[in-house]
Amino acid sequence: MRTLELSLGLALLCLLCAEAEDPGAVGLDKNKIAGKWYIIAVASDSESYLRKKDELKMAMATIMVLGEGDLKVSFAIPTPEGCKKSEWIYKQTGVPGEYYCPERGNKTAQVVDTDGKTYAVIFASRLKDGKTLHMLRLYSRTQEGSPKITALFKKLAREKSFTDEMIKMLPRQEKCSLDEV
Template sequence: MRTVGLSLGLALLCLLRARAEDRGVAGLDKSKIAGKWHIIALASDSEGYLQKKDKLKMAMASVTVLGDSDLKVSFAIPTPEGCKKSEAIYKPTGIPGEYYSSDRGNKTVQVLHTDGKTYAVILAFRVKDGKTYRMLRLYSRTREVRPKITALFKKFAREKGFTDKMITMLPSQEECSLDGA
């Protein structure tokens, strides 16, 4: 029985690694995701998000790779009350392209796809009050992305079960940024 369990565990690990390779994140060079990003688009199943999605604007994120493979992610998010800034540390889970943070609620993020230079598609899971919420984000080095990348984001969103009503392309904004990022 122990051999069967070990075999199944190894098969699952190989499947996860193959999925990561299919996503374009196996062997992800973390230094390529470091730096400043614009959050161009979102898709979420959170009721709070769905109620205010038409009022949201483009946010910014800055990713710093820490010495022990952790990622420090700083956010600047425009809100009606002003620019909200926050920071979280994400630790690798052992699955290529997946990180976990317990800052401000339990959150797991997966890099679904990236070209390592200009864009990244990130899926986040957050557990709050016993319920799991999902959010897909399109990160870009610039404020605008090619239509091909927008179409790729929407394809991933639909594959993950997000409807068109859950997807938002965020308008650009200048008033909220990460100083020095």
């Protein structure tokens, strides 16, 4: 579950990535990424994810933009043990499109596709025990993604070599959420 939590957070951070070096790259600005997001789909090659994917439910994240482009990201992640809430500060790495959390190790992520308003597809990689793990996530401003966006997510997941068994559309849940910022 920790692998999922760490990757989910970093992915949201990369919504700023293209804007930092190329303001027109994905049509985003810092004000557009701030606020509430739902993680509505995930694909991963992590063995721990694959073992637990049927237990996963929709998570929530809230982003606040801080000075110097840093981000404060708060999470609410439902787990079998209850609602796990956390908050982390993420910093730019200096490499366009990369963010990191000093307390959370070496993880990178990038925006694969977004309309800048309603959804974002994020690809994240991290090194764990000598292996590089990959995760693709679909973020939405609402708890339900349109059929067009979910089809796009599945297509992009297959292009990144994720099999159907690695892809999970996360069921909606109401018990684990964040207070409004």
